[in-house]
Amino acid sequence: MTMTTEKNKKTQGPIRWNAVIPFLIICALTFIYFHFFFDFNLRKAFEWAGYKSVGAEVNIANLETSFFKASLRIQGIEITDAEKPLQNTIEIGDIRWGMSWDALLRGKILVNEAMIENIQFNTSRKYAGRVAPPEPPPKPGPGMLEKEAEKLKEEALAKAQQHYADNMLGDLAAILGGTDAKAQLGKIEGSLVSKKKAQEIEADIKSKQKFWDDKVKTLPQGKDIQALGDRLNKIKTKDFKTPQELQFSLQELDAVLKQGDIYYKQIGSTGQDLEKDLKKIDADIKELDVLIKADIKALETRFRIPSINTKELTRALFNKYLGKYMAKINHYRAMAEKYIPPKYMDKITGKDQGKSEDGDEISIQPHPREKGISYEFGRKNSYPLLWIKKAAISSQAGMAPKSGNIRGQILDITSNQVLTGRPTVATINGDFPTEQIKDLLLKLVLDNTKADSLVTYQISVGSYPIAGTDLVTSSDVKISLTSAVGKLNIDGQLKALREFKMNLNNQFTTTNFKISAKDGNIDSILKNTFSSLPIINLIGSASGYLPSISFEVTSNLGSELEKGLRKQVEVKIAEARKQINAYINQEVGKQREQIDNQVKQVREQVEREVKKIQDQLNTQKKQAEAKVEQAKKDAENQAKKKLGEQGQKAVEDLKKKFGF
Amino acid sequence: MTLLLKQIFSFFQLLNSETGTNQLASGLACGLILGFSPFLSIQTLLILCLVFFFRIQMGAAFLSAFFFKFVAFIVDPWADQLGREILENVSLRPLFTEMYNMPLVPLTRFNNSIVMGSGLVGLIMVIPAFFIFRVLITKYRATFVARFKGTKIWKAFATTKVYGWYSKYKELYG
Numbered sequence: 155m156t157m158t159t160e161k162n163k164k165t166q167g168p169i170r171w172n173a174v175i176p177f178l179i180i181c182a183l184t185f186i187y188f189h190f191f192f193d194f195n196l197r198k199a200f201e202w203a204g205y206k207s208v209g210a211e212v213n214i215a216n217l218e219t220s221f222f223k224a225s226l227r228i229q230g231i232e233i234t235d236a237e238k239p240l241q242n243t244i245e246i247g248d249i250r251w252g253m254s255w256d257a258l259l260r261g262k263i264l265v266n267e268a269m270i271e272n273i274q275f276n277t278s279r280k281y282a283g284r285v286a287p288p289e290p291p292p293k294p295g296p297g298m299l300e301k302e303a304e305k306l307k308e309e310a311l312a313k314a315q316q317h318y319a320d321n322m323l324g325d326l327a328a329i330l331g332g333t334d335a336k337a338q339l340g341k342i343e344g345s346l347v348s349k350k351k352a353q354e355i356e357a358d359i360k361s362k363q364k365f366w367d368d369k370v371k372t373l374p375q376g377k378d379i380q381a382l383g384d385r386l387n388k389i390k391t392k393d394f395k396t397p398q399e400l401q402f403s404l405q406e407l408d409a410v411l412k413q414g415d416i417y418y419k420q421i422g423s424t425g426q427d428l429e430k431d432l433k434k435i436d437a438d439i440k441e442l443d444v445l446i447k448a449d450i451k452a453l454e455t456r457f458r459i460p461s462i463n464t465k466e467l468t469r470a471l472f473n474k475y476l477g478k479y480m481a482k483i484n485h486y487r488a489m490a491e492k493y494i495p496p497k498y499m500d501k502i503t504g505k506d507q508g509k510s511e512d513g514d515e516i517s518i519q520p521h522p523r524e525k526g527i528s529y530e531f532g533r534k535n536s537y538p539l540l541w542i543k544k545a546a547i548s549s550q551a552g553m554a555p556k557s558g559n560i561r562g563q564i565l566d567i568t569s570n571q572v573l574t575g576r577p578t579v580a581t582i583n584g585d586f587p588t589e590q591i592k593d594l595l596l597k598l599v600l601d602n603t604k605a606d607s608l609v610t611y612q613i614s615v616g617s618y619p620i621a622g623t624d625l626v627t628s629s630d631v632k633i634s635l636t637s638a639v640g641k642l643n644i645d646g647q648l649k650a651l652r653e654f655k656m657n658l659n660n661q662f663t664t665t666n667f668k669i670s671a672k673d674g675n676i677d678s679i680l681k682n683t684f685s686s687l688p689i690i691n692l693i694g695s696a697s698g699y700l701p702s703i704s705f706e707v708t709s710n711l712g713s714e715l716e717k718g719l720r721k722q723v724e725v726k727i728a729e730a731r732k733q734i735n736a737y738i739n740q741e742v743g744k745q746r747e748q749i750d751n752q753v754k755q756v757r758e759q760v761e762r763e764v765k766k767i768q769d770q771l772n773t774q775k776k777q778a779e780a781k782v783e784q785a786k787k788d789a790e791n792q793a794k795k796k797l798g799e800q801g802q803k804a805v806e807d808l809k810k811k812f813g814f
Numbered sequence: 815m816t817l818l819l820k821q822i823f824s825f826f827q828l829l830n831s832e833t834g835t836n837q838l839a840s841g842l843a844c845g846l847i848l849g850f851s852p853f854l855s856i857q858t859l860l861i862l863c864l865v866f867f868f869r870i871q872m873g874a875a876f877l878s879a880f881f882f883k884f885v886a887f888i889v890d891p892w893a894d895q896l897g898r899e900i901l902e903n904v905s906l907r908p909l910f911t912e913m914y915n916m917p918l919v920p921l922t923r924f925n926n927s928i929v930m931g932s933g934l935v936g937l938i939m940v941i942p943a944f945f946i947f948r949v950l951i952t953k954y955r956a957t958f959v960a961r962f963k964g965t966k967i968w969k970a971f972a973t974t975k976v977y978g979w980y981s982k983y984k985e986l987y988g
Contacts, residue, residue: 170869177866261920526894526928529901531914 193217200228210234210243211283225252234283235276242279247272257537265542273549273560347452348445348738352745355438359752362431366756370763373424374417379770382417386410386774391781392788400789407782414775421768428760435753442746450731450738468712472692475623475635476707530570538570551587558586558594577601592616606650613644620662631671633680638665638690646696654703658694665690683714825873834871839947841871843940845878850886850936852929856921886932893931900930 197217204212215230231246250269257264389406390399532538546563562582568574578600585592593616601608620640626633639662646656667684671677687710694707825838844861851857865875886893900906913919923929962968971977 166869168869170867173866256917259917259921260915261923526890526897526926526931527901528923528926529910531907531911531925533911533915536915 188219188221193219197228204233205284205286208233208236209286209288210236210239211285213283222255223252224255224258225250227251232277232279232283234279234285236285239282239285240279242277242283243275245272245274245277246270247274257541260537262537263540264537266544268542268545270545270547273547275549348442348449348742349745351438351442351445352742352749355435355442355749356745356752358438359435359749359756362435363752363756366428366431366760369424369427370760373421373763373767374771375767376770379417379767379774382410382413383774383777386778386781389781389785391785393792400785403785404782407778407785410778411775411782414771414778417767417771418775421764421771425764428757428764432753432757439746439749439753442742442749446738446742446746449742450734468692468707468709470626472625472707472709475625475692476694532570532573534573534575536573538568538573540567540569541574542567547582549584551585558584558589558591560584560594562596571600571602575603577603589618591618609648609651611644611646611648613642615640615642617641630673631676631680632669633684634668635662636666636668638662648700652699654696654698654700656694656696658692658696658707660692660694662690662692663688680715683711687711687714822873822877825871825877835948835951837869837871838874838951839944841865841874842878842947843944844870845875845880846882846943847936847940848875848879849882849884850932852923852926855923855929856918857933882936886936889932889935890928893935894928895931896934897927897929897931900934901925901927 194217196219197214200217201212201214211234213230213232213234214228215232216228218227219225226249228249229247231244231249232242233244235241235243248269248271250267250271252266252268254264254266386407389410390403530539542564544563544565545567547560548562549558549560551559560582561584562580564578564580566574566576566578568576568578571577580596580598580600582594582596584594586594593614595612595614597610597612599608599610601610618640620635620638622637623635624633625635641661641663643659644656646654648654665684665687669677669680669684671680690709690711692707692709692711694705696703696705698704825841844865847861848858851861861875864870865872901910910925914925922933924933
C-alpha cells in the first residue's frame with residue numbers, strides 16, 4: 155500500500171490532471187444551461203421586471219441569445235394597457251441586437267445591428283393582462299411645490315407675451331376707431347417724468363439764485379474798492395525828503411497792490427464757481443430734453459400707438475401659433491442644459507475656447523479615471539470603444555388612432571468618429587394616415603470628424619392638417635384659423651456647438667379664417683387681405699452664437715396687411731403723436747422756457763456784478779501802478795539832483811582850495 | 815470557500831514538509847503577479863488558469879495575492895507615474911497602437927497607467943521573487959521547522975494517538 159502511494163506521488167507531473175476533468179464537467183454544464191435554459195429564464199426575468207416597472211403584464215413571445223454570434227433577439231413584446239387590460243399600450247414585433255466578436259476580443263463594442271421593428275400602439279390582446287394594484291399617491295413635498303411654481307410662472311409669462319402680441323392688432327383697430335387721446339391725457343399729468351425733472355431744475359435754479367445773491371454780497375463791494383482807492387491817494391509819491399520816506403511809500407503801495415490781488419482772486423474763483431454751476435444747469439437742461447423725448451415715447455406706448463411694419467405684424471399674427479413650438483424648444487433646451495455633460499456645456503457657452511484638434515492626426519485621448527489614466531491608441535479605420543453601425547426602428551399604423559407608418563434608423567453611433575471616419579446620421583420618415591400627416595422626415599447628422607463639430611438637421615412634413623388655431627384674440631380683433639393644410643420645412647446647423655442657424659418655411663394652403671373686428675374698416679381690410687391670399691407662407695430664420703439667438707419671422711400675410719392698413723392707420727397715428735407732442739409742450743414746454751429765462755437772468759446778474767467789480771479793481775490797480783512808477787521816478791530825479799548839487803559843491807570847494 | 819481554506823491549510827502543510835519547494839515558490843510568485851494586476855483582466859484569468867491546471871500551490875498564490883494587493887495599493891502613485899511615462903513615450907506609441915488594435919491584448923488593460931506601471935513592476939519582480947521565495951522556504955525549513963521538530967513539545971505531540979491518526983490519514987489520502 156505504501157509503495158503504491160509513493161509510486162503515485164512520483165508519477166505526478168507538472169499538469170494537475172485531476173482538475174481538468176471537473177473543469178470540463180463545469181464547462182459542459184454551463185454550456186448545457188446556456189444552450190437549453192438560459193433563454194427561457196431570461197425571458198421570464200424580463201417579463202417579471204417589466205411587470206414590476208410598468209405595473210402591467212408584459213409578455214415576450216420569443217427570446218433568443220447566442221454566445222457565438224454575440225446576439226440577442228426578442229420577438230413579440232406586448233405591454234398591457236393598465237387601464238384597458240384587453241389592450242396593449244405598445245406591441246413591438248422584433249428587437250435584434252448583434253455584436254462582433256472581432257471587436258469584443260479587442261475590448262471594444264461593435265454593434266452590427268440594433269433593430270426595433272414593427273411597433274404598434276393600442277393593439278388588442280388575446281386575453282386580459284394582469285395589472286398591478288395602484289400605488290398610494292406621493293405626498294406633495296417641496297420639490298413638487300417648486301415644480302408647480304415654475305409651471306405657473308411659465309404660464310403667466312406665456313400669457314403676458316401672448317397678451318402683448320394680441321394687443322397689436324387691437325391697438326391698430328383702436329387707433330382706427332379714433333380713441334380720444336386728449337380726454338385721457340389730462341389723467342396722467344402727474345406721471346410725467348420730464349415735468350418732475352423740470353420742477354426740480356426750477357427749484358434748483360431758485361436756490362442757486364439765492365446762493366449767488368449772497369455770494370455776490372460777500373465779494374468786495376464799491377466801498378471796499380473806494381477805500382482802497384483812498385488809501386492809495388494818501389500815499390506820497392513825490393518830494394521825498396529822506397530815503398526812509400521813499401521806502402515807507404513803496405511799502406504802502408505794495409500793501410495796496412496785494413490787497414487788490416486778493417480781491418482779484420476772490421472775484422476770479424467766484425467766476426469759476428459760477429461757470430461750474432451754469433454747466434451743471436446746462437447738463438440738467440439737456441437731461442430734461444431727453445426726458446421729454448422719453449415721455450413722448452412712453453405716452454405713445456401708453457396710448458398704444460403701434461408702428462406699422464411687416465415683421466411686427468407677422469409676429470403679432472403668428473405669435474400664438476409659433477408660441478407652442480417655441481415653448482417646446484425652450485423645454486428641450488432646458489432639458490439639454492440639464493443633461494449635457496459639463497465639458498460640452500462649456501463648449502456651448504464658449505468657456506472652452508482655443509482647443510483644437512488636428513483632423514488628420516489621431517491624438518491619444520486620456521480619460522481621467524478614479525485610478526490612473528486610460529489612454530486610447532486609435533488609428534484610422536480601427537474600432538472605437540463603442541460603435542453601433544446601425545440602429546433601426548419601424549412602426550405600423552394599425553388601428554390605433556395616433557399610430558403611423560414610421561421607419562427610422564441611426565447609422566454609426568460611435569465614441570470616436572475620427573476613427574471610423576463616418577458621421578452619425580439619424581433619419582426618421584413616414585406617415586400618420588389617421589392624422590392626415592404625410593411625408594414626415596426628421597434627419598439629424600452629427601459630424602465630429604473635423605476639428606469643429608457640425609450638427610445639421612432637417613424636419614419636414616409634406617402636408618398636415620391645422621384646425622382651430624386662434625391667432626389673435628384681443629377685445630378689438632379676433633382672428634382664428636379654422637382649417638388649413640400646412641407644409642413645413644425646417645433645416646439648419648449647429649457648428650462647434652455654438653454657431654446656430656435655422657431656416658423655417660411654413661406654408662398654409664386651403665385656409666379658412668374666422669375674422670371679426672369691432673371697427674368696420676379694419677374688419678373689411680382684414681377680411682379682404684386674408685381672402686386674397688391663396689397660399690400663406692411663414693418664413694423664419696434664427697441665427698447667432700448660443701445661447702443668444704435672434705429670431706426673425708416674415709410672412710406674405712404681414713406684408714399684405716401692412717399695405718392694407720398703412721394708409722389709414724398712419725394718418726391716425728400721426729394725429730395721436732401730434733396730440734401727445736402738443737400736450738408735452740404745453741405741460742413741460744412752459745417750464746422749460748422759464749428755466750431758460752431764469753438761467754439767463756442769473757447768469758447776466760452775476761456776470762454784471764462781477765464785471766463791475768472787476769472794472770473798478772482794474773482802475774484802482776492801474777492807478778496804484780502809475781503811483782508806484784511816479785514814486786520811483788521822483789526818487790530817481792531827486793537822487794540825480796542831489797548828486798549834481800554835491801558835485802557842484804565839490805567843484806566850488808576845489809576852486810577855493812586852488813585859489814581860483 | 816472550503817476549497818480556498820483547504821488550499822491555505824495545504825500551503826502551511828506543504829511549507830512545513832520537505833517537498834514542494836518549487837510549487838510553493840511558483841505559487842507565491844504567481845500571487846505577486848495577481849496582486850499587481852487588476853482583478854478583471856485577461857492576465858489575471860491567465861494566471862488563475864496556470865495555477866489551476868499546473869501544479870502551482872493555490873493557497874500560496876492566494877495568500878501572496880492577498881498580501882501583494884496591499885503592496886500594490888501602496889505603490890499605486892509611483893506605478894501611475896511610471897505607467898504614464900511609458901504610455902506617453904512617443905517612440906513606443908506605434909507599438910502601443912498596434913497592441914491596442916490586436917485581439918485580446920487590450921483586455922489586459924495595458925493602456926491604463928496604473929495597470930501598466932504595476933504590471934511592469936510585477937513582471938520585473940516575478941523571476942527574482944521566485945528564486946528568493948525558494949531560498950526563503952529552504953531556509954525556513956532548515957532553521958525554524960527543524961528546530962521546532964526538535965522541541966520536546968513537538969516530540970511529545972508526535973507520540974500522541976491524535977498525531978498517529980493524522981499521520982495515517984495523510985498517508986492514505988494525501
